[in-house]
Amino acid sequence: MDLVKDPQVPAHLAAKYEARADHYWDLFYRRNQDRFFKDRHYFEAEFPQLLAARTVLEVGCGAGNTVFPLLELNPGASIYACDFAPSAVGLVRAHPAYATTAGRVHAFVADITADDLTVHVPPGCVDACTMVFVLSAIAPEAMPRVLRRVARTLRPGAQLLFRDYAAGDLAEERLSSQGRQQQLGPNFYVRWDGTRAFYFTEVCGWLGAC
Structure with missing residues (x-):
């Protein structure tokens, strides 16, 4: 094309x-709350690795459209969820299921282009990391740096599960x-x-x- x-x-x-960039995404979630993106119920078919993962990192968690459907499929998983829009992280923490997960979901604010994720996520502990429509929101020149930061949280053999927009x-x-x-x-x-x-x-x- x-x-x-x-x-x-x-x-x-x-x-x-x-x-x-963080300001514009924060305004996005203030404006749309949890009404814009739909909950993602395709993981069992598309990312079956998540069903057996004990520790998951959700990068760009938004309003929790991945976090809470995943907990239904894998109720024993521990999930670290980050977003650089404070309003998005606030929506995750305000979700009724957040308080009933017995601490299995830890949502935090982070700029993955600049912050050290291991401040919140123990290094080498993550079995699977999801990045769903996340890298597309980042300048191309910053993408390698982002992936290196994410990689520090992954255990050997872990997988990064990626879905995003395609040219055309x-x-x-x-x-x-x-x-x-x-x-x-x-x-x-x-x-x-x-x-x-x-x-x-x-x-x-x-x-x-x-």
């Missing part, structure tokens, strides 16, 4: 979206429409609310750098 490269978002605005998606076509000043870089766009989205190809060269 040939992407429209002009007009791009001016550099000073692109820098603002990078510097205030209808949403990308709308964002790249002629005349829209929403492109930050190749396959990388800003939405009207300040949140960002990267659209992946099947082979991403940055993975080799992690």
Whole structure:
């Protein structure tokens, strides 16, 4: 797919979206609460590894759309859940099931591009890490750094389970429409609310750098 490269978002605005990414996602969850994303009930079919995992790290937990369906499938799991939007973490902690999990869910605020996750998650303890529509919200140049930070929490043989947007998606076509000043870089766009989205190809060269 040939992407429209002009007009791009001016550099000073692109820098603002990078510097205030947490602010825009915090506003997103304040505005939408738990009404935007649906609970994810496809893990048994798509990520069966989660059914046997004793310790799970959910990166970009949002309002808990992964955390609480997963607890239903694997009630014995311990789940660390992080997001860099404080309002999202507040929604997880306010969920009725959070108080009844006997401490098996630990939700915390973290910027995975900058923070050391092992402050909250013991290093080398995680059996499976989920990143569902998370990396797409991060600048491409920061993705290898993010994965290295996540890797410090994983035990040998653990798996990172990833789902995200693909290049050619209808949403990308709308964002790249002629005349829209929403492109930050190749396959990388800003939405009207300040949140960002990267659209992946099947082979991403940055993975080799992690």
